[in-house]
Amino acid sequence: MSDISSRLADIRKRIETTCQHCARDPAEVHLLAVSKTKPISLVEEAHRAGQQDFGENYLQDALPKTQGLASATWHFIGAIQSNKTREIANHFDWVHSVSSEKIARRLSEQRAPELGPLKVLIQVNTSQEHQKSGVNPDKALSIARFVAEQQNLEPAGLMTIPAASADAELQRQPFRVLRETRDHIRDTTGIEGFQHLSMGMTGDFEVAITEGATWIRIGTAIFGSRS
Numbered sequence: 001m002s003d004i005s006s007r008l009a010d011i012r013k014r015i016e017t018t019c020q021h022c023a024r025d026p027a028e029v030h031l032l033a034v035s036k037t038k039p040i041s042l043v044e045e046a047h048r049a050g051q052q053d054f055g056e057n058y059l060q061d062a063l064p065k066t067q068g069l070a071s072a073t074w075h076f077i078g079a080i081q082s083n084k085t086r087e088i089a090n091h092f093d094w095v096h097s098v099s100s101e102k103i104a105r106r107l108s109e110q111r112a113p114e115l116g117p118l119k120v121l122i123q124v125n126t127s128q129e130h131q132k133s134g135v136n137p138d139k140a141l142s143i144a145r146f147v148a149e150q151q152n153l154e155p156a157g158l159m160t161i162p163a164a165s166a167d168a169e170l171q172r173q174p175f176r177v178l179r180e181t182r183d184h185i186r187d188t189t190g191i192e193g194f195q196h197l198s199m200g201m202t203g204d205f206e207v208a209i210t211e212g213a214t215w216i217r218i219g220t221a222i223f224g225s226r227s
């Protein structure tokens with residue numbers, strides 16, 4: 001087995017073990033391989049090893065890969081500048097990092113309708129003192145409603161990038177906040193399909209799974225460290 005396929009197998013095993021411990025169905029936990037800064041050859045290798053979903057942060061770095069490997073499913077997970085929304089809207093299947101109505105409106109207006117709705121996650125700031133990106137949890141509800149009204153968007157849930165923490169209980173807290181925010185929005189709005197929690201990276205994905213993650217975003221543990 002190549003490096004990448006054995007690393008993928010190792011992560012899938014860790015997902016299964018964690019799901020056993022917290023009595024979850026592993027089929028509910030989707031693995032997003034974060035390929036930012038990595039060459040397309042490695043993405044293709046992962047795809048051949050059965051990995052379907054890939055995440056990218058930087059549009060210019062991502063476009064040759066999304067165009068070169070159209071059979072994969074592409075997720076945009078980085079900061080979104082207004083002047084990049086057209087390309088993001090038309091070269092990705094999911095966007096995890098929507099944090100304003102303005103960006104949501106542009107993504108909807110600029111997405112080609114024949115592509116079907118773009119799946120949108122709202123990025124939430126769950127550890128306020130440390131973060132710059134994402135909306136406060138109490139603002140996520142109104143953005144979710146706004147996204148639900150946009151013709152070419154499908155509101156699918158929430159995403160967060162918590163500050164790193166060495167303390168296990170502090171590490172868990174932001175994931176719990178995201179889950180409770182999702183539950184509140186789902187119950188309040190009745191938006192069908194508002195179910196996803198994109199949370200957990202190489203260093204903390206097992207904790208995120210025990211708190212309900214449905215997408216874990218893994219870069220380093222699959223592709224190695226980034227320069």
Ligand SMILES: *Cc1c(COP(=O)(O)O)cnc(C)c1O
Nearest residue numbers: 034077201202203217218219220
């Ligand atoms: C880079 C990145 C990841 C992957 O991080 P690793 O620690 O390498 O697994 C996940 N999510 C986002 C938003 C990122 O920017």
